[in-house]
Amino acid sequence: MQQNKKIGFLGFGNMASAMAKGLISQNVISPESIFASAKNWEKLCRNTALLGIQACHSNKELAESADIIILAVKPYQVESVISPIREILKNRLVISIVAGYTFEKYDSLFLPGTHHLSTIPNTPIGVAEGILICEEMHSLTAEEIQLFTAIFSPLALLEWVPTKQLSVAGTLSGCGPAFASMFIEALADGAVRAGLPRLMAYQLASQMLVGTGKLQLQTGMHPGAMKDAVCSPGGTTIKGVAKLEEAGFRSAVMEAITAIENSAE
Numbered sequence: 689m690q691q692n693k694k695i696g697f698l699g700f701g702n703m704a705s706a707m708a709k710g711l712i713s714q715n716v717i718s719p720e721s722i723f724a725s726a727k728n729w730e731k732l733c734r735n736t737a738l739l740g741i742q743a744c745h746s747n748k749e750l751a752e753s754a755d756i757i758i759l760a761v762k763p764y765q766v767e768s769v770i771s772p773i774r775e776i777l778k779n780r781l782v783i784s785i786v787a788g789y790t791f792e793k794y795d796s797l798f799l800p801g802t803h804h805l806s807t808i809p810n811t812p813i814g815v816a817e818g819i820l821i822c823e824e825m826h827s828l829t830a831e832e833i834q835l836f837t838a839i840f841s842p843l844a845l846l847e848w849v850p851t852k853q854l855s856v857a858g859t860l861s862g863c864g865p866a867f868a869s870m871f872i873e874a875l876a877d878g879a880v881r882a883g884l885p886r887l888m889a890y891q892l893a894s895q896m897l898v899g900t901g902k903l904q905l906q907t908g909m910h911p912g913a914m915k916d917a918v919c920s921p922g923g924t925t926i927k928g929v930a931k932l933e934e935a936g937f938r939s940a941v942m943e944a945i946t947a948i949e950n951s952a953e
């Protein structure tokens with residue numbers, strides 16, 4: 689159902705434009721009710737024109753134009769963008785997508801009484817297959833949570849987590865698309881080496897990941913059991929599994945998550 693609200697993206701880079709694409713493709717908000725501001729005006733005009741949404745000349749104009757503000761700048765830019773518009777934000781619903789910015793961190797930046805929620809999205813939100821990790825601690829009313837859910841659940845799985853899990857849940861779902869893309873590329877490279885056309889290899893690798901993910905979500909099967917189901921005794925798949933183990937595949941993936949989490953501390 690289309691929502692009769694105006695959404696403003698403060699910062700309109702990769703993640704904000706993915707979210708705007710998702711909102712438009714799912715017909716949740718009409719393009720003319722979506723606003724964006726950024727640093728480079730020409731670049732902002734190019735990016736907003738692609739989606740038919742409104743470009744704002746300043747963050748103040750953006751904050752005045754929208755009911756819901758999505759804070760989508762880089763972490764080091766947060767304080768400087770919030771401080772000049774704190775009065776306006778007090779009367780808006782503010783959703784942050786900035787990594788590392790929890791409710792508590794914002795509470796010292798916003799004016800008391802500001803309604804805000806910290807989330808971490810991932811890029812598949814642009815094709816309505818995203819994840820939006822949401823911090824359980826927030827200052828939205830029950831009605832605002834209902835509105836937030838109505839707007840974003842068509843684009844993403846909304847997962848509510850305690851503050852201490854926000855970072856790692858965001859790492860898995862937000863950084864995961866980079867790892868999954870590397871896996872798709874590597875699978876395709878292997879298949880191309882064995883003679884498969886490149887585009888077909890990408891298509892097969894991507895659909896295989898989509899299908900395997902859906903299978904796990906729909907059946908709730910243990911991933912180990914799903915692996916076992918494909919490995920017949922003395923068969924071909926187990927030879928591939930052994931090669932991946934030899935190369936430290938699972939350990940490398942675990943270490944990737946740990947490295948990101950350690951760097952955030």
Ligand SMILES: NC(=O)c1ccc[n+]([C@@H]2O[C@H](COP(=O)([O-])OP(=O)(O)OC[C@H]3O[C@@H](n4cnc5c(N)ncnc54)[C@H](OP(=O)(O)O)[C@@H]3O)[C@@H](O)[C@H]2O)c1
Pocket residue numbers: 698699700701702703704725726727728729731732747760761762763765769785786787808809810811862863
């Ligand atoms: N990318 C992801 O997969 C992902 C996943 C989860 C969370 N996040 C979070 O999303 C946020 C944005 O990430 P991103 O990848 O979209 O970054 P990005 O592509 O670099 O976008 C940052 C945006 O902020 C704008 N900006 C910079 N200074 C500004 C200012 N003073 N006022 C208004 N806008 C300003 C930039 O404008 P110009 O381009 O004109 O400089 C750009 O549009 C980050 O905090 C990140 O932690 C990203």
